[in-house]
Structure formats: structure tokens, C-alpha cells
Amino acid sequence: MNRLQPTDSRAGLISGLSAYLMWGLFPIYFVATKAVPAPEILAHRILWSLPFGLLILLFRRQIGDTIKAIRKPRTLALLALASISLAANWGVYIYAIQIEQIFQGSLGYYINPLIYVLVAVLFFGERLTRLQGLAIALACIGVLVLTIYGGQFPVISLFLAVSFTIYGVLRKLIDVGAMPGLFIEVLVLIVPAVLYLGWLWQTDTLVFGTDQTLSWLMVAAGPITVLPLLAFAFAARRIRLSTLGILQFIGPTMQFLCGLYFGEPFTTAHAVCFTLIWVGVVLFALDGWRASRLPSVQ
Known part of the structure; x- marks a missing residue:
């Protein structure tokens, strides 16, 4: 069994923390772009991610790695599946913010780590x-x-949790670098995104270009x-x-505050539901802290 080096684990922890901090602020962006229909925002996220991702590949000299990954049928197929799951997650989350269901979005990402743990137990041999x-x-x-009691089955929450778990698991199975893999995912999605934006332009319903501020916000969707x-x-x-699942509690907490x-x-x-899940969060944190205090087995 391959063991992670301490430096790899530390870098991974910092990267995971950074990701969830950025995701936690997403509601602010989608509220600011609420005048743009959710499908158009999704298409712009895909479109503007391509040039920004390409710049990162060039800077990190990973074009060769990207081409190698594309030439591997299994890797390409798994990345295509991951891209579909990712696009579905993006679209539903944008829609949730636009219909003022930020709490449902937050709840979905609270549930997500629990599903991660179940997947880790069922498919990766980790013990519960x-x-x-x-x-x-408690989450259930x-x-x-x-x-x-609330009369609201959290369809959005469960969809977000399951779709992003699928994405995370697929990315863990794929032997490809972070940025090359992400760039290929965007390449898979770029054609339908461009076709959709072209159709909006033909029907004079494209928001991009009608307001300078919104247009710049759409371009900013790339780096965001x-x-x-x-x-x-x-x-x-x-x-x-x-561990990745435990880190994800940072994002939904910030979204909840939003x-x-x-x-x-x-x-x-909502108060009862979130309280039960917050107790679960504390238990997860306590379990992780206790595990970190135990001596490692060589």
C-alpha cells in the first residue's frame, strides 16, 4: 500500500482548506449575478474556465501531461463522467441560490461529507x-x-451531496494531475456550453454584453x-x-452564514435539522482529533 509523505499530506490539507473557503463565499457571487438565468451562468462558468485553465497549464508546463491523459481511453472516459457530475452540481447549486434556497445548498454540502465517509467505508476499505x-x-x-415537520423534502440538498460525492470519488480514481484533469473536464463540457450561448445570442436572450458589470462578472466565473x-x-x-469530507464542513458553514x-x-x-447536523460536525471533528493523537502504525 502506498503511503503519503508528510509533505504531501500537509500540502493536500492546505489545498483542501483553501478550496472550501473559496466555495463558502460562492453565494455572494451568485446573488450578484442573479439577473442572469442559471443555465447561462453555468455556460459562462464553463466557457471562461477554459482560457484561464489553459494559462495555468502553460505556466506549470503541463500541456504534455494533458495530452497524455487525453490519449488514455480509461482516463478520458472517467473524466467525461466526472465532468457530467460536476456540471450537474454546478447548475443545481446556481439554481438553488437564485430561488433563495441558500440553506438547502448549505445543507447539501453538510450532508456531502457524511456520504464521503460511507463511500470510504463501502469502497475504499476505511472503517466507520x-x-x-x-x-x-444524526444527519439522517x-x-x-x-x-x-418542515414539509420540505431536501431534494436540492441530496442532489448536491450525491453529485459532488460522485465527482470526488471519480477524481480519486483517476491517475492524472489536478489541473490537466480539470482542463479535460472543461473541454468535454465546452461544446454544449458554446452551442447554448450561441443559441441565446441568436434568439436575442443572451444577457452577456447587455450590462458591463454583469459581463465582467461572467468573465470572472473562470478564475472563480x-x-x-x-x-x-x-x-x-x-x-x-x-479527511477531505471533514474539511468540507467549512464551506457550508460559510454558506449558511450567507x-x-x-x-x-x-x-x-431548519433550526432542528441544522442543530442535529452541527452536533454531527462536532463528533466528526472530535473523532478526527482523537485519531490524530494516536500513534501511527507502520
């Missing part, structure tokens, strides 16, 4: 500790409370999209899947 099991049980109860994904992909290949800031209704059912 008692505290992790209790945290997952929280979702049931929101569904039954690529930087956290690059950090995430870098981290996914250097730290344990369960929901409060923007005045989204926060019901009693």
Missing part, C-alpha cells in the same frame, strides 16, 4: 468509527425532521470556478477521502 456512525445517524434524523476546483483536485489525491445575511427564512424545522 462509532462517532462517525452517530454523526451519520435531521433530514427527516426537515422533511416531515477553476481555483477552488484545482485546490480540491490537488487535495483529493493527497489526503484520505474521509443565507442568514441575505435574509432567507429560517424556520424551526
Whole structure:
């Protein structure tokens, strides 16, 4: 079994932390671009990620690695699947912010780490500790409370959690660098994105160009999209899947605070659901701290 070097683990931890901090501020961007329909924002995220990603590849001299990855059928197929899961996640999250469901988006990314742990147990041979099991049980109860008492089955939350878990697992299975892999994913999505924007232009419904501020915000979607994904992909290949899942609690916490800031209704059912999940977060943190205190087995 290959073991991560301490420097790799440290770099992966810093990268994962950076990714989730950036993602935590995403609601601010999507509220600022609320005048643009969600599908158009999604298309712009894909379009402007391509040149920005290319600049990073050139700077890091990874064009050769990208070409090698494209020539491997298995790698290309897995990256294509990952790109579909990623685009679906992007689109639904943008839609959630636009219909004032920031809390549902936050809840989805709170649930996501729990699904990561389940996947780690079922497919990667990691063991589920008692505290992790209790945290997952509390999250399930929280979702049931929101569904039954609050009358709102969190479809958006569950979709975001599952789709991003699929993306994370696929990226962990692919033997390709963070940026080359991300660039190929964008290449897979670029054709439908350009075709859609072209159709909007033909039907005079393209928002891009009608307002200078919004247009610049659309261009900014490139670096805003690529930087956290690059950090995430870098981290996914250097730290344990369960550790990556624990880090993700940073993002939804910041998103939750954004929901409060923007005045989204926060019901009693929301309070009970989030409280149960926050308790689960504490249990996860406690479990991770306890595990870090144990001597490593050689």
C-alpha cells in the first residue's frame, strides 16, 4: 500500500482548506449575478474556465501531461463522467441560490461529507468509527425532521451531496494531475456550453454584453470556478477521502452564514435539522482529533 509523505499530506490539507473557503463565499457571487438565468451562468462558468485553465497549464508546463491523459481511453472516459457530475452540481447549486434556497445548498454540502465517509467505508476499505456512525445517524434524523415537520423534502440538498460525492470519488480514481484533469473536464463540457450561448445570442436572450458589470462578472466565473476546483483536485489525491469530507464542513458553514445575511427564512424545522447536523460536525471533528493523537502504525 502506498503511503503519503508528510509533505504531501500537509500540502493536500492546505489545498483542501483553501478550496472550501473559496466555495463558502460562492453565494455572494451568485446573488450578484442573479439577473442572469442559471443555465447561462453555468455556460459562462464553463466557457471562461477554459482560457484561464489553459494559462495555468502553460505556466506549470503541463500541456504534455494533458495530452497524455487525453490519449488514455480509461482516463478520458472517467473524466467525461466526472465532468457530467460536476456540471450537474454546478447548475443545481446556481439554481438553488437564485430561488433563495441558500440553506438547502448549505445543507447539501453538510450532508456531502457524511456520504464521503460511507463511500470510504463501502469502497475504499476505511472503517466507520462509532462517532462517525452517530454523526451519520444524526444527519439522517435531521433530514427527516426537515422533511416531515418542515414539509420540505431536501431534494436540492441530496442532489448536491450525491453529485459532488460522485465527482470526488471519480477524481480519486483517476491517475492524472489536478489541473490537466480539470482542463479535460472543461473541454468535454465546452461544446454544449458554446452551442447554448450561441443559441441565446441568436434568439436575442443572451444577457452577456447587455450590462458591463454583469459581463465582467461572467468573465470572472473562470478564475472563480477553476481555483477552488484545482485546490480540491490537488487535495483529493493527497489526503484520505474521509479527511477531505471533514474539511468540507467549512464551506457550508460559510454558506449558511450567507443565507442568514441575505435574509432567507429560517424556520424551526431548519433550526432542528441544522442543530442535529452541527452536533454531527462536532463528533466528526472530535473523532478526527482523537485519531490524530494516536500513534501511527507502520
